[in-house]
Amino acid sequence: MKYKVGIVGVSRGGSYMHHFGRGTRSEITALCDLKEASLAACAEEMHLPKEACYTDYEAFLDSGIDIVVVSTPIPFHEEQVVRALEKGKHVFSEVTMANTLEGCTRIREAAKRSAGTYMMAENYIFFHFIQEWKKYVEAGYLGRIHYAEAEYIHNIRNLLVDTASGETFWRTYRPPIHYCSHCLGPIMALIGDGDYIVKATASGNKNTMVSDFWPSTIDIQVALFETKQGRGIKIARSQVTPVPEPHTVYYSVYGTKGFLENDRQHHESVGHRYFEGIDKETVPINCYQTDVFAAEYAKKSHGTSDYTIANYFLDCLDFGRTPLLNEDFAFELTVPGIIAHEAACQGNVWLDVPHFE
Numbered sequence: 001m002k003y004k005v006g007i008v009g010v011s012r013g014g015s016y017m018h019h020f021g022r023g024t025r026s027e028i029t030a031l032c033d034l035k036e037a038s039l040a041a042c043a044e045e046m047h048l049p050k051e052a053c054y055t056d057y058e059a060f061l062d063s064g065i066d067i068v069v070v071s072t073p074i075p076f077h078e079e080q081v082v083r084a085l086e087k088g089k090h091v092f093s094e095v096t097m098a099n100t101l102e103g104c105t106r107i108r109e110a111a112k113r114s115a116g117t118y119m120m121a122e123n124y125i126f127f128h129f130i131q132e133w134k135k136y137v138e139a140g141y142l143g144r145i146h147y148a149e150a151e152y153i154h155n156i157r158n159l160l161v162d163t164a165s166g167e168t169f170w171r172t173y174r175p176p177i178h179y180c181s182h183c184l185g186p187i188m189a190l191i192g193d194g195d196y197i198v199k200a201t202a203s204g205n206k207n208t209m210v211s212d213f214w215p216s217t218i219d220i221q222v223a224l225f226e227t228k229q230g231r232g233i234k235i236a237r238s239q240v241t242p243v244p245e246p247h248t249v250y251y252s253v254y255g256t257k258g259f260l261e262n263d264r265q266h267h268e269s270v271g272h273r274y275f276e277g278i279d280k281e282t283v284p285i286n287c288y289q290t291d292v293f294a295a296e297y298a299k300k301s302h303g304t305s306d307y308t309i310a311n312y313f314l315d316c317l318d319f320g321r322t323p324l325l326n327e328d329f330a331f332e333l334t335v336p337g338i339i340a341h342e343a344a345c346q347g348n349v350w351l352d353v354p355h356f357e
């Protein structure tokens with residue numbers, strides 16, 4: 001039996017269209033978007049009839065699909081994910097979980113009640129080098145991780161607001177630190193240990209680089225997080241700071257016996273490691289987002305992470321496993337950013353981050 005997969009939001013969803021649309025385990029049977037032209041182009045690419053294209057989300061959900069890939073703008077995630085879960089569908093949802101604390105809570109509750117499985121598609125955890133780092137951590141080379149930091153600096157001014165016409169888009173209203181799961185995902189997955197964030201503060205509530213002030217045009221936000229077990233985490237996020245492509249995706253992880261870090265700006269980068277008692281000095285290591293030995297079709301976007309995470313989700317369904325990125329972890333990777341922005345707005349105060357036992 002092949003899983004019948006429907007994709008809502010065919011822009012970013014186009015990447016998963018290819019990964020779920022090939023192989024023996026799944027096939028694309030329905031597409032949904034508000035833009036008919038985009039639907040028609042994707043349907044042609046996947047050799048789907050026009051009957052497989054929907055602009056009505058409810059009709060799309062009722063078309064016999066098993067899995068819904070939610071790739072619409074974040075403000076739509078809450079309603080679309082909850083509705084799919086209520087209908088017992090498996091949901092593979094783009095990041096972040098939702099744009100409000102209430103939305104994340106609602107999705108979490110719907111997932112607990114549903115016969116379907118929810119997973120947030122935080123693909124950066126599946127970068128090849130992060131998976132390699134996980135092996136070092138599990139083998140004890142770092143000792144106990146006690147501090148980590150990450151930066152995701154991506155100049156996407158053209159996606160935030162059209163400064164000439166004043167036209168706004170969905171990202172216009174997204175503060176940089178709200179989009180924190182690309183940073184927190186790999187870090188919290190490496191820490192593991194049942195730990196989670198309990199407190200947040202942040203700086204950054206001004207813009208100097210883009211003429212109009214919108215939540216998204218804040219120059220940069222830097223958040224500090226404290227975990228239940230006393231670990232410190234620092235995240236820097238900007239959507240306007242000029243960095244050349246490939247943009248900055250940086251992680252460093254410090255433990256009681258050493259550290260790991262990648263290069264800030266080269267996605268197939270050389271990073272460094274130092275393991276006390278093993279390395280005499282800092283040692284260069286490959287930090288490729290791509291698994292260079294993977295098949296060419298697996299290298300379609302974000303290194304091999306999109307392909308790997310799609311397969312991981314199908315594995316979880318096939319073997320009845322709870323995904324790492326289930327509704328609880330999705331909540332823990334999304335809500336700290338929402339609280340951190342609130343902390344910045346309140347004047348850099350420390351705020352509690354909600355957690356469900």
Ligand SMILES: NC(=O)c1ccc[n+]([C@@H]2O[C@H](COP(=O)([O-])OP(=O)(O)OC[C@H]3O[C@@H](n4cnc5c(N)ncnc54)[C@H](O)[C@@H]3O)[C@@H](O)[C@H]2O)c1
Nearest residue numbers: 009010011012032033034035071072073074076094095096
């Ligand atoms: N994981 C990653 O690396 C990554 C990369 C890019 C985007 N994203 C996520 O993917 C999602 C989509 O981002 P994007 O860049 O494709 O946005 P986008 O604005 O480029 O495209 C959104 C698409 O959804 C459609 N759409 C909008 N509202 C809809 C609705 N109510 N019902 C059906 N279709 C609707 C639009 O017509 C458009 O085709 C977001 O959640 C974003 O955070 C993740």
